[in-house]
Amino acid sequence: MTIELIKKSRTWTGTVSYYRHQSEMTSTPMQFSIFIPDGGSSRKKTLLWLSGLTCTEENFITKSGALGKACELDMIIVCPDTSPRGTALKGEHDSYDFGSGAGFYVDATQSPWNANYLMHSYLRDEFVPMIGHHFPINTDAMGISGHSMGGLGALMFGISYPETFKSLSAFAPIVSPIHCPWGHKAFTNYLGENNSNWEQYDPCYLLKERGYNGEILIDQGDSDEFLQEQLKPELLEKIGKEKNIELKIRYQQGYDHSYFFISSFIGEHLEFHHTKLI
Amino acid sequence: MTIELIKKSRTWTGTVSYYRHQSEMTSTPMQFSIFIPDGGSSRKKTLLWLSGLTCTEENFITKSGALGKACELDMIIVCPDTSPRGTALKGEHDSYDFGSGAGFYVDATQSPWNANYLMHSYLRDEFVPMIGHHFPINTDAMGISGHSMGGLGALMFGISYPETFKSLSAFAPIVSPIHCPWGHKAFTNYLGENNSNWEQYDPCYLLKERGYNGEILIDQGDSDEFLQEQLKPELLEKIGKEKNIELKIRYQQGYDHSYFFISSFIGEHLEFHHTKLI
Structure with missing residues (x-):
């Protein structure tokens, strides 16, 4: 559980740090970023953010504009990477929606991906305990959110592990990989043809x-270019x-799939998590 | 003065757009980004932002976290690129601190740079009139700010053309290219060995x-890695x-040269410009 500081920067009234650690689960070095507001010795309310296709640990922390609000609410934000890095599996770097930058938060069962692409177990069994060990985070009561593929991840983890994640939100999530081209491509490669093995990772299911x-x-x-073909929030x-779930989907008029959309509403999401986390 | 829309995104209560136009001055296509808050038919208070080394029209608009505050203040923000693009002059793309991404906001006099690297005249004589023509900007009363090399640009333009720029601020500016390695390298190549030709672009001078x-x-x-060797605010x-100038230099404790620093204080700068612009 050793972690290595790569760089850190003061921002607002806190610090953004980038770390690297050797993952036993993925057998690769993994990086993450974390923002910690100044002060206090007790554990702080924390949001785990899962990013979307092509992203690394850097996108949210540099582009979301969330850190001022995180200071105001005294919340930690932690951002893992979206896939293993540093391997050169055949086809791994060929497309934006599969392989590197596109781990989909699942445990691959198909060769060669099953050696490294174990992002589900990595996050649950290695990453979350590790951040609880190193930072003032109560890992029994975190919030989780994410964007697109990361929204899929947030819904998957939030619904599957409510004992860990006490609040749940998402931006433009893939709500059913079983029912969209991104999901079909990635899940076929990571998990094989048998759809019944996909269900454990499908938020709708x-x-x-x-x-x-x-x-x-x-x-x-509602102007998201992936809304109809890939995201399909109406299924959720x-x-x-x-099921009479307290599910609030807000269709925001004119916004697309970019960080310009996320940054417009991330403050409200942080307030939502702050209210739900005790 | 034709401009071509590349893409646009709704954000906060406004729109970010990226445009391209063919510059007569640089003889290249040039891109810029602009944020315009919704509403109103009259001209809005506007900040011209000049970026630093390696940047394009994209860095500030995606990383500054400034757009929420710009909405609140009903201000336009416009970000030109930092150099001509699309040429392949010998040595143009070899280093981060000279050539592409490093125009230094001067008019080159030395071959081969003097054919395209005319960023000073481009901004003053082509870019500013163009944005006044296409957008609800009062180009006789803009604010100007920038970071590092762009802070140099902001000081240079703000001090030289007070009839155009009515408010002036900067983040971690190069205050005297005559007295730092970045300036020596770029100005020798763009302007030749004779220092007296450099003075018109030196904020201290x-x-x-x-x-x-x-x-x-x-x-x-005060933790800026370029503070002592390159920036030297004490000279200004x-x-x-x-000269009894009303110059307020705030040394911010623990902050470095990154956008994590800019995003922490850009809101105060927007308020500063909003107050000064009538």
Whole structure:
């Protein structure tokens, strides 16, 4: 559980740091960024942010404009990378929606991906305990959010592990990888052809099977270029209604899939998590 | 004066757009980004932002976290690129501190740079009139700010053309290219060996010769890795005192040269410009 500081910068009234550690799960070095507001010796409310396709640990922390609000609320924000790095598997770096930068937060079962692409277990069993060990984070009561593929991850983790994640939100999430081209491509390669092995990672399936005791906040731009083909929030909305889940999907008029959208509403999401986390 | 929209995104209560136009001055296509808050038909208060080494029109608009505050103040922010692009002059792309991404806001006199690297005239005679033509900007009363090499640009333009720029601030500016390695390298290549041709682009020289009627706000991180060798704000501070200029240099404890520093204080700079612009 050794971590190595790569760089740090003072910002607002806190510090952004980038770290590297050798992951036992992925057998690769993994990086993450973390923002910690100044002061206090007790554990702070914390948001785990999962990024989308092509992203690293850097995108959210540099582009979200969230850190001023995080200071105001005295919240930590921690951002893992989206896939293992530094391997050169055949086809790993060929497309933006599969392989490096596109781990989809699943545990691959298919060769050669099953040697390194174990992002689900990495986050749950290695990353979360590690940040609890090194930083003033109560890892039994974190908030989780993310964007697009990371919104998929947030819903997947939030619905599956409510004992760890006490608040849940997402921006423009992929709500059902079983029902979209991004999901089909990645899940076929990582998990094989058998769709029944995909269900444990499909938010729509998970919500239907497990339900959710609490409020889920989702922001979705109605001018998002991926809305109809890939994201399909109406599939989740339908299950939410059937199961009487407190699911609030806000269609934001004119916003697209970019960080210009995320930065516009991240402050409200931080306030949402701050209110839900005790 | 034709401009071509490349892309646009809704953000906060406004729109970020990227444009391209063919510059007569640089003989290249040039890009810029602009944020315009919703509403109103009258001209809005506007900040011209000049970026630093390696940057394009994108860095500030995606990383500054300034757009929420710009909405609150109903201000336009416009960000030109830092050099011509698309040429392949010998040595142009070899280093981060000269050539592409490093135009230094001067008019080159030395071959081969003097064919395209005319960023000073480009901004003054082509860019500013163009944005006044296409957008609700009062180009006789803009604010100007920038970072590092762009802080040099902001001071240079703000002091030289007070009839155009009515408010002036900077983050971690190069205050005297005559007295630092970055300046020596770029100015020797762009302007030749004769230092007397450099003075018109040196904020310390300009402030000493012309003075400044108004307040200048500068934020400078005291943990900035370029502070002692390249930036040297004390040179400007000395002239400010001698000439009785209203120059406020705030040394911000623990902050470095990054956008994490800029984003922490850009809101105060926008408020400064908003107050000064009538």
